[in-house]
Each structure stands twice: as structure tokens, then as C-alpha cells.
Amino acid sequence: MKINAGEIRVGMLLEYKDDLWQVLKTQHVKPGKGGAFAQVEMKSINKNTKLNERFRSSETVEKASLEETKFNYLYEDDQNYFFMEPKTFEQIEIKKNIVGEKGKLLTENLEVSISFYNESPISVDLPNQVNCKIKSTDVALKGQTVSSSYKPAVLDNGLSIQVPPFIEADDEVVIDTRNLEYIKKI
Incomplete structure (x- = not known):
């Protein structure tokens, strides 16, 4: 979905330069001379690199469309956490580095929300x-x-x-x- 550069917010996922980027910081600047622009700091989901980019207000960027599904936590092994979809009983595994430090808060049968991008899991949201x-x-x-x-x-x-x-x-x-x-x- 295309959005204007002025609509970019912290936490959004953008498709840019053939990669998926999470917006860390955004600042809208209106200089005295010239057009307004958005200064955006992004982090690559796949490569773990950062990028600072300027978008003119008239530019559009592609907002990533995510699918969010509820899963129940099952167990963990050395590299992965395992989750089950409660309606279909389908099980998936997610690498520990995707979940991060919050993985220690997972308890058996805890309902979490997993975001998918092109059928691959990119984030796990625990209850608040x-x-x-x-x-x-x-x-x-x-x-x-x-x-x-x-x-x-x-x-x-x-x-x-x-x-x-x-x-x-x-x-x-x-x-x-x-x-x-x-x-x-x-």
C-alpha cells in the first residue's frame, strides 16, 4: 500500500530498496528555503543494518502489508520457539533471535500475536x-x-x-x- 512520506510513523514497516525496514525515528522538517521533507531512520529486518533516508513530502513509499495471527506458545529448544495455531493445530517454529529477550517471558499456552510478511514470521507480540x-x-x-x-x-x-x-x-x-x-x- 502506497503512503505519502508525511504519513510515515515510528514502528511502521516499509518496503524500500528490495528490503523490509522498520521505522525507528522520523522527523518532519520544513526548511525556510525549499520543500518540506521527512528524515527517517530505519532498521532492516533481514540484515540488521540501519539506514537514514530523506523523503520529500510529495514522494510515496510502500507500506508493508502484514498478516497477524494468534498462536499459543508450546515449548523451546536450543535455537527455536514453537507455537501452535489454536484453530487448525498447525505448528510453526520461530528462531530465538526474532523473539529476542522477551522470549524469557513466554509460558506454556500463552496466547501471542505473530506477524507474517510473505508467509514468513517477522515479529512476535506478547500480551501487554x-x-x-x-x-x-x-x-x-x-x-x-x-x-x-x-x-x-x-x-x-x-x-x-x-x-x-x-x-x-x-x-x-x-x-x-x-x-x-x-x-x-x-
Whole structure:
């Protein structure tokens, strides 16, 4: 689908120079002399390289069309995560580098949304919140103000996060999967 350069937003996927690019930053510039343009920083999905490009406002770019499907997480091996489509029971495997650090938050039967581009998976979106158990945490220091002090904690899946001082080992907490931050205690 063609869009104007002025409609480019952060997070969009663009087809450009025979590759798929994710928009990291965009800035619309209107200089005193000459036409307006969009300064766009992009990252290649396939090659993991970055590109800075200027698009004139009158130019059009191709927005990638993605198919999004719900899957349930099954298990992992050394290189892949395995997912199952709940309606057809079709199983797919996705390389661990596509999922990234958030793969540690996957739990059995967790429903995720997988984006496909030309039949190949390019991203896995977890629910915004997941429940985790605290494995270990540091002791809170007396005299610290409660409102601004957080202490490090390790979750049962190995991720390290910051939690408020009242959180102890074996507590159940809710984590935001987008930024890996503590939300609340259960």
C-alpha cells in the first residue's frame, strides 16, 4: 500500500530498496528555503543494518502489508520457539533471535500475536501484561524514600527487573512486556 512520506510513523514497516525496514525515528522538517521533507531512520529486518533516508513530502513509499495471527506458545529448544495455531493445530517454529529477550517471558499456552510478511514470521507480540514470580531480590535499605527507590530483583525466568522495596522473594507480580517493568503485586 502506497503512503505519502508525511504519513510515515515510528514502528511502521516499509518496503524500500528490495528490503523490509522498520521505522525507528522520523522527523518532519520544513526548511525556510525549499520543500518540506521527512528524515527517517530505519532498521532492516533481514540484515540488521540501519539506514537514514530523506523523503520529500510529495514522494510515496510502500507500506508493508502484514498478516497477524494468534498462536499459543508450546515449548523451546536450543535455537527455536514453537507455537501452535489454536484453530487448525498447525505448528510453526520461530528462531530465538526474532523473539529476542522477551522470549524469557513466554509460558506454556500463552496466547501471542505473530506477524507474517510473505508467509514468513517477522515479529512476535506478547500480551501487554504477564504474571511472573520473584526468584530473589535484594534487601531494601532503611531510610530510602518509598516513592522513588526501587531495588533489583530476578524473576524465575532469569530476567532482572526493578521492583518496589516491599516486594520479597516468591511474590507474584505483573510485568509489562513492552518495557519489562513492574506494574503491580498479585
